[in-house]
Amino acid sequence: MSIAAPSTQRNTFTGWLLAPGVFWMILFLVAPIMMIVYVSFWTQTTFAINSTLTLDSWKNFFSSEAYVGALWTTLRLWLIVLALTFIIGYPAALFVGLLVKSKTVSTILLVLCVIPFWTSFLIRVLAWRPMLGKEGAINIILQKLGLIDSPIEVLLFSELSVIIGMTQIYVVFMVGPIAFMLGRIDRNIIEAARDLGAGFGRIFWKIIFPLSLPGVVVGAIFVSVMVLGEFATSGALSGRKVNLLGNIIVTQVGSLKWAMASVVGVILTILLGIVVAGFLRIVDLKSEL
Amino acid sequence: MESKALKPILAVYVAAFILFLYGPFIVLGILSFQQGPEGGPQFPIIDWSTYWYRHLFGLTPPSRIAPLPVGEALLRSLTLAFMTMVTATVLGVMAAQAFRRRFRGAGIVFYLIVLGMMVPGVLTGLGTSLLANNVVGVERHWWTTAFVAHVVYTFPFAFLVMLAILNRFDGSVEEAAWSLGVSPARTFRKVTFPLIFPGVLSAMLFAFTLSFDEFPRTLFASGRDQTLPLAIYGTFSVEIHPNIFAFGVMTTLFSFSLLAVYGILMGLSVRRAKKIAMQEDIA
């Protein structure tokens, strides 16, 4: 019986432990994405596609106002939602991560933020309908308060409702990482700065914000990846008025236009790559985390 | 001073923020008790009733509003989530175990796995169905293509949870077992696994809940038979009724009971150790 040296034996063992997971990801993640790129060059006929390579679908995409418009809508909504999650999320993170002295209270607040995630994503989207509708809660409250005479109609089935819905759903992904980074700041630094006579504004911009930046970047990556790949929120809250790249993919697949769906898929992939790489350039996460 | 005023202002702000997170759901919960079958999915509440909950379970007389097609979908979703949970956790534990030793290409493998949770569901869903339809030529089902895509999505979560657990794991207990003549395989079963079990439980919880609620991948990859999120999505396009709100409340309660089971299982191991300690104190 020949026995391999223990180190080689262990190396083979490591290989066997990794093999199933790695193969799974290559077969069912890398290969499908490659497939999207490949199929985007296939020839589309009315009811079928064949693997004759062509640029037709690409040309179609860039010559169609609706498709290019979807690209701009996606970019616009992404920037708006990203900005809103940051503006709304940062103060909350500042309170939870830094200003709350007790660890327990801070944990409770974070858990409170996470609990809604145990409700189905689609239900959470749907919950905005009775909130924003013409006879929805917000309009009723505003009318009762006498602030408006007739219900605001643009609240639901508009770009606004999609923005509100996405901001609410994704803001927690911004709060979490920022609160985490703020929680790691050594309070003594802030005390020391205060002793030296620095006001809160100065301390915030010189110390707190730079130290929380990695959290902002991680949060921004989370939010970007999810918003750019969205289609359900826009589908459910815009009444088909807002079409994102994701919605185009869904409708194209629905009508068996696989090649066009793939073109949009490739564009989405490139977009994601640029956005994520861009954020990673701001902060070197490996050294920060 | 500014900073003195800042804290109470932010406290009020955070309260408003949490209201923003919960607001829609509170409204949805209230409206689920709307009178039926005439009452619509909006205010005002005509009369309080549990009609829509009874409607959900088919306990109401037939009306023009069809019951939600959730029965079979629920069963499918539970089965799918269970299959995904088992596969993703096994893969996650194995991969994390491999990462305890340094090996060449560890960085690439790490990113390959984590990519699964970063790539948006539309893309994985589209790619998987392209591959199934146009290359392999298999029909899409929730238990084949959708299952595969669910594992791609949940395996990274299980992997990261296990990685965090194993980072803190002291390997000398395993070496101790080997030096007692116990094979590595049996050592894993008798020593490593029991000790990392709380982590495994967390990984399972992650995988199950993520898969149970998964929507974009399933939409593309699941073919004819609907899972629960697909059944809900189907009601979006048609007129909605408060029965979907009642259903939302029910699924949330289900999620919480799952969370409670997890909490109990976690607490049990801690309590068992404490119990022995207490008996010792009495003795």
Add this chain to the structure above:
Amino acid sequence: MVQSESIFRLDGVTRRFGALTALDDITFEAPQNEYISLLGPSGAGKTSLLRVIAGFESPDVGRIHFLGRDITDLPAHKRGIGFVFQNFALFPHLTVFENIAFGLRNGIDDIADAQIGDRVREMVDLVGLSGLEDRVPDQISGGQKQRVALARTLVMQPKLVLLDEPLGALDANLRGRMQTELRQIRERLNVTFLHVTGSETEALAMGDTVAVLDRGRIIQSGTPEQIHDTPSSSDVALFLNRFNLFDGKLSADAFHGPFGPVPAANVCQNPTDIYAIRYDRTKAFRKGDTLPGPALPARFLASEYLGSSVISFFETADHKQVEVDHHLSFGDPDNYKVGEEYVLSWDPRHAIVFGQEAAA
């Protein structure tokens, strides 16, 4: 080389971690049925050596023989070598009884429950753990954990047990008691213990054989007396922490130190010229007393009472600290005055001289 008398033998064992060489071409033969202590400063490679013998790591070069058999390529669980960890590494989820029974229950051989019970109980009695069988490791003290770790290993009846600083995690009081117990247990069971320690007192007190490890090499091995009385190099003398060491220059049978030229009879080969005299051979005299040998003026700093002896610290003109160990069986020590000048001296025959050019 007589194989049957050695329990294990290392042939040119080398282990590197990147640029660091933890074990540097170690060749060593360990006698059977003995208590072997392996002494070395931290970072000397002690733990690496144990881990290589146990099979947790494999050497880059070299072979390991155990009971006459080459085990270099054998995985740890097939070696039959016991290992006691510094942090004990008890199974936290199992009771004391199950910790001890673990190897019997999960090993390759099927052993009947009744027999397991007997052997575990026997071991529990041997190490003095009766009454604690149902506790879990979190509920017992450090010394008890140590006994569980030992019992768990010994119940497997290994021929060789490796102990990695087994007393390091215990308080001083307990350490002394465990030293005697470990020796007694070993003698009763006829197994070889290889005990790694950074403490020279522990190594000398416990070992039948003491091996000194430095920078990945075994620089001396022998009986405690041999090591103690005739360290083979100035490094060994330094680790023993029992010698005053003086730098100087060796030339033609004389050592030129801070105490002037002294005749050097026996010179050991060493990379540097060093003069060593044991603490208990060094004596302090008042000015004008007759001296047994060289004269080294020094100022008294302080003294420390150690129960059986008193250690006095002196400082020479060039700020070197010199220790004088006075055993109380030789009568009460003199009362030295702090800051006062005294003369240190010794019988030059007791000194060991290390030199680059060993006398022929």
